[in-house]
Amino acid sequence: MSELPFNSTSYYHLLSEHKLMGCRNKTSGKFYLPPRPMCTTSYSSDMEWEQVSGKGEIIAFTVITVAPTHMIEAGYSRENPYCAAIVRLQEGPAISAQILGVDLSMPEEAIKIGTPVQATFIERGEGPAKRTYLAFEVVQ
Amino acid sequence: MAVKKLKRGVALVGAGMTPFGTFPGLNTRDLFVQAFQEMRASVDKGFDPKDIEALVIGNYSSTMFEGQNFMAPYVADAVGLTPIPASRVECACASSGLALRQAIMTIGSGLADVVLVGGLEKESDLPIARVTDVLATASDSIYENPAGFTFPGLYALLATAYMHRYGATPETFMRIAIKNHENGVLNPKAQFGARIADIMVSKQKAAAKRGKPVPQWDSELDFLKDDQANPAIAWPMRLFDCSPVSDGAVSLLLVAEEIASSFTDKPLHIIGYGQGSDVPTYERESLTTIKAARIAAEQAYATAGVTPKDIKVCEVHDCFTIAELIAIEDLGFFKPGEGYKAIEEGLTSRLGPRPINSSGGLKSKGHPVGATGAGQVVEVFKQMRGEAGPRQVPGDLNLGLTHNLGGSGMAAIVHIFERRQ
Numbered sequence A: 001m002s003e004l005p006f007n008s009t010s011y012y013h014l015l016s017e018h019k020l021m022g023c024r025n026k027t028s029g030k031f032y033l034p035p036r037p038m039c040t041t042s043y044s045s046d047m048e049w050e051q052v053s054g055k056g057e058i059i060a061f062t063v064i065t066v067a068p069t070h071m072i073e074a075g076y077s078r079e080n081p082y083c084a085a086i087v088r089l090q091e092g093p094a095i096s097a098q099i100l101g102v103d104l105s106m107p108e109e110a111i112k113i114g115t116p117v118q119a120t121f122i123e124r125g126e127g128p129a130k131r132t133y134l135a136f137e138v139v140q
Numbered sequence B: 001m002a003v004k005k006l007k008r009g010v011a012l013v014g015a016g017m018t019p020f021g022t023f024p025g026l027n028t029r030d031l032f033v034q035a036f037q038e039m040r041a042s043v044d045k046g047f048d049p050k051d052i053e054a055l056v057i058g059n060y061s062s063t064m065f066e067g068q069n070f071m072a073p074y075v076a077d078a079v080g081l082t083p084i085p086a087s088r089v090e091c092a093c094a095s096s097g098l099a100l101r102q103a104i105m106t107i108g109s110g111l112a113d114v115v116l117v118g119g120l121e122k123e124s125d126l127p128i129a130r131v132t133d134v135l136a137t138a139s140d141s142i143y144e145n146p147a148g149f150t151f152p153g154l155y156a157l158l159a160t161a162y163m164h165r166y167g168a169t170p171e172t173f174m175r176i177a178i179k180n181h182e183n184g185v186l187n188p189k190a191q192f193g194a195r196i197a198d199i200m201v202s203k204q205k206a207a208a209k210r211g212k213p214v215p216q217w218d219s220e221l222d223f224l225k226d227d228q229a230n231p232a233i234a235w236p237m238r239l240f241d242c243s244p245v246s247d248g249a250v251s252l253l254l255v256a257e258e259i260a261s262s263f264t265d266k267p268l269h270i271i272g273y274g275q276g277s278d279v280p281t282y283e284r285e286s287l288t289t290i291k292a293a294r295i296a297a298e299q300a301y302a303t304a305g306v307t308p309k310d311i312k313v314c315e316v317h318d319c320f321t322i323a324e325l326i327a328i329e330d331l332g333f334f335k336p337g338e339g340y341k342a343i344e345e346g347l348t349s350r351l352g353p354r355p356i357n358s359s360g361g362l363k364s365k366g367h368p369v370g371a372t373g374a375g376q377v378v379e380v381f382k383q384m385r386g387e388a389g390p391r392q393v394p395g396d397l398n399l400g401l402t403h404n405l406g407g408s409g410m411a412a413i414v415h416i417f418e419r420r421q
Helices: A008-016 A069-073 B028-042 B071-078 B095-108 B128-136 B151-166 B170-184 B196-209 B220-224 B257-262 B291-304 B321-330 B339-344 B361-365 B369-384
Strands: A021-025 A047-051 A055-064 A082-089 A094-100 A116-124 A131-138 B010-017 B054-058 B086-089 B114-122 B232-235 B247-256 B268-277 B313-315 B399-406 B411-419
Touching: A008 A131, A055 A094, A055 B151, A069 B128, A082 B151, A094 A116, B010 B028, B010 B095, B010 B257, B010 B369, B028 B071, B028 B114, B028 B247, B054 B071, B054 B095, B054 B369, B071 B086, B071 B114, B086 B095, B095 B114, B095 B247, B095 B268, B095 B369, B095 B399, B095 B411, B114 B369, B128 B151, B151 B232, B151 B321, B170 B196, B170 B220, B170 B321, B170 B339, B170 B361, B196 B220, B247 B257, B247 B369, B268 B291, B268 B369, B291 B321, B291 B399, B291 B411, B313 B369, B321 B339, B321 B361, B321 B399, B369 B399, B369 B411
Parallel strands: A094 A131, B054 B086, B054 B114, B313 B399
Antiparallel strands: A021 A047, A055 A082, A055 A116, A055 B232, A082 A094, A116 A131, B010 B247, B010 B268, B114 B247, B268 B411, B399 B411
């Protein structure tokens, strides 16, 4: 683990192993998720990996009906929209991700800020194009 | 800390723009020539373009839209300005707000007395899906885009956060669209210069002509709440909450304050200037404000020595309706959480106490991203000089402000203009 550089490539590599991981700066104690190669408080690069619980809550969201190309390729459309959100993790940082398991037909009534969610992982693409994406599911 | 200011004053003496819209067969150079000619005609006492000492253009992505990178010298050539220094700056939708700022600094430093500012974008050559993808390259390609975000989606985040915190509803956003279309109808340069009510009538006529059932709506709000007429793009942002895909170009002439009187008796002195930056949406402490804009506004008010209540006319960056709501709070016109009430009470209408976006804003006038910031300045120039025709804001408009955002609000540029005669 210690040989992985503290950057986005490693973050997505770890996601592909279904691990949601950030890094803590040993000088400042500040925790970063996504990981960074340098602490922007202490300017130190003395980092260590830390896995998070994956628990968090929705702090802002949208239901996207006009999707970008890569989401259309993943099967989304006006008839099949998706919820994208920012989730604040229990450990402090917040991250952008898709939200699964919510009723998309009436967002105003069905999706609430503050809803507790749990991290999950989505696999898309085949062979070398296969990639793992972070998502969250509503905690029932 | 002491306010850091320019070493000498800078004045705006000319401003011109193309209409904003879609113009097949015209490239950015063609559009810029049109804007340049209108700017020349706007300089009251005339001038010789050979006196221009530098060109700064704002352009988001002719690289991807037109397959032409390195646009500055081509634009300089198109208006016969070579061999002067020609520079292009890029700051997403704040590109020409930044070009203006760089031109101000060029004159303020003493390196030049006469500088031409350009803003240009040609988006409509690409199919709409490709345009969306090009615009999306300004959001975070590592962490936001993989989650499925689009620009309407990022601003929709701010909208849901604002609604949750303060109690605004999607109807608040619809009222902003209605107001901006109301203003745009009076602007001959506007891409969608039609009232929502006019758009309703044209949809009814189109349905009747095709022999389809004619849709009926009780009001503009009723129309905007109709999922068929006004579909969601990224809830709660619907079609009529979004600025359009546009082509357009703008040209501004800046000079050192001490020579302004040889160009015009009605220069606008650029007395306030500020620029800020911020982190991507997921890293922000608050999603109900755009910190970069607050920082830029604080600097602009401090350099100008004025307060929000002194501003008489104002163009804000309403790329999406929620952005206008947040802008009027970030600029200090209304307290956080109270802007939506002001909108519902009609305070921001053209004839109200706090007129916002008399041009129609990005929503109605159009949003050719790299031309937008400079385009806002054209409106303030016309309004403050009493040249806005039927959409003239009443009163003695001695102070004007422009608010230009880049991306999801990761950049913001604010300028304050003063007319002294």
